[in-house]
Amino acid sequence: MKPHNISIKRKKSFKLTYQKNKFVLFIGEDGKLDDELPLHSQMAGFIKKFISKKAFKNIALSKSITLDNPITLEPDYILIIRTKSLIDDKELYDFGKIISKFKGEDNISIIWSIDKPFTSTARTIQLRSYVFDGLKSKKNSRKKSTDTIFFINEKFKYSKSDLFKNDALAEGVFLCRDLVNLPANILNTNQFEKELKKLNKVGIKVRVLNEKDIKAIGMNLLFAVGKGSENPSKVVVLEWNGGKKGAEPTALVGKGVVFDSGGLSLKSSSGMVDMAMDMAGAAVVAGVLKSAALANMKEHLVGIIGLVENMPGPNALRPGDIIKSLKGDLIQVNNT
Known part of the structure; x- marks a missing residue:
């Protein structure tokens, strides 16, 4: 199978269309929501209210919780990951595992507010998307292609060559697995x-x-x-x-x-x-x-x-x- 597509957009591009689908937010220990994120007012109010509650404070650091999306009747959800101030490489990998499980077969948007490169997490999501079902007599009705979009802060520098290298790695790994x-x-x-x-x-x-x-x-x-x-x-x-x-x-x-x-x-x-x-x-x-x-x-x-x-x-x-x-x-x- 072919690795699914991963792309990058700037945070200001996180418009309402993306907010109606599955998306991921990273919230720090301080429980502050990024005010520069162009969230729908109902969405912003809902999230701010949640992170002020004890339920958010009870989430272990580097762990997550899934919430119902308040602006859609569709079965789409918000994944909130509570983060430490200092994040190591193992946690970046673990974030990829959490997001991959949450993503399933759907398109997903990830608001990357962590002051570290996103490529390790992106690579984990991509590699964990592998499925081998080509020899099944009754194939699951899987979507042919789904997208993972990282929305990153304006100050974060990135290179498309990083994603290019991830794609190349995934192609080789998937060939090996096949x-x-x-x-x-x-x-x-x-x-x-x-x-x-x-x-x-x-x-x-x-x-x-x-x-x-x-x-x-x-x-x-x-x-x-x-x-x-x-x-x-x-x-x-x-x-x-x-x-x-x-x-x-x-x-x-x-x-x-x-x-x-x-x-x-x-x-x-x-x-x-x-x-x-x-x-x-x-x-x-x-x-x-x-x-x-x-x-x-x-x-x-x-x-x-x-x-x-x-x-x-x-x-x-x-x-x-x-x-x-x-x-x-x-x-x-x-x-x-």
């Missing part, structure tokens, strides 16, 4: 190769080594793992060259066992049930490279992904087999 969530009958080694080749679109070079290449190079251990499967083993090399010309690359190596039955040393059913996720390392490498490319990271990165499926079969690796590694060592396999 790959990990796909079952092995769909994401076999051939399909994984196709998914990785899509990264060409964001400027990543993709090179695929087939079984003939793997054997010629001498990657015998990797080839041996996949001998029992009908799905061919592969090595996929991803490269993002955003660094200086001639710069040495940073290499990321990801394990891509699309399913690990245990081979001839067969796992129990309980030990096998989650083994479609044995390719999570490969998914992480793919996600990192995608995020780096979308963010135009000034680094030279190479991702190396070995794709195999460990299955029993007439040609499968046996306990006791001795295989020569690429390094030249002779390795005896005791458990496949």
Whole structure:
């Protein structure tokens, strides 16, 4: 899925249209409402009355309460978060968790009155919006796209590149999660190769080594793992060259066992049930490279992904087999 949109507006733009939908206010220990916020008079009076009451003072610091919106009959609410004078990074993350739960599938406005960058909270909201329901026979009637708008004070400086980096990170994380969530009958080694080749679109070079290449190079251990499967083993090399010309690359190596039955040393059913996720390392490498490319990271990165499926079969690796590694060592396999 695609990350949902996050945008920025100045506080003075918080007009009545936004006030009729879900929105978030941060109120400090002193219980003062920002007089410069262009709230509808009925709304302002309602909130001022609430924060003067004991109910507001009983809210623990960095915790929240949800109130009915007084200017609409629609099921829209106001989230009030009571804040300390000094807020740390952990609390910025926690605010994102609170707001994400409050947001649900709706558009939301956030009045950012905290004297710290909002990007960490925005990133948390965006990453927690992920849902994997593409394989459900009856999909939930989710809204295709919802917006999160941060309304910030005129004095606060911000850069759109911060949101751009958040978007790039979310794209990579969501790719990783999508790959990990796909079952092995769909994401076999051939399909994984196709998914990785899509990264060409964001400027990543993709090179695929087939079984003939793997054997010629001498990657015998990797080839041996996949001998029992009908799905061919592969090595996929991803490269993002955003660094200086001639710069040495940073290499990321990801394990891509699309399913690990245990081979001839067969796992129990309980030990096998989650083994479609044995390719999570490969998914992480793919996600990192995608995020780096979308963010135009000034680094030279190479991702190396070995794709195999460990299955029993007439040609499968046996306990006791001795295989020569690429390094030249002779390795005896005791458990496949």
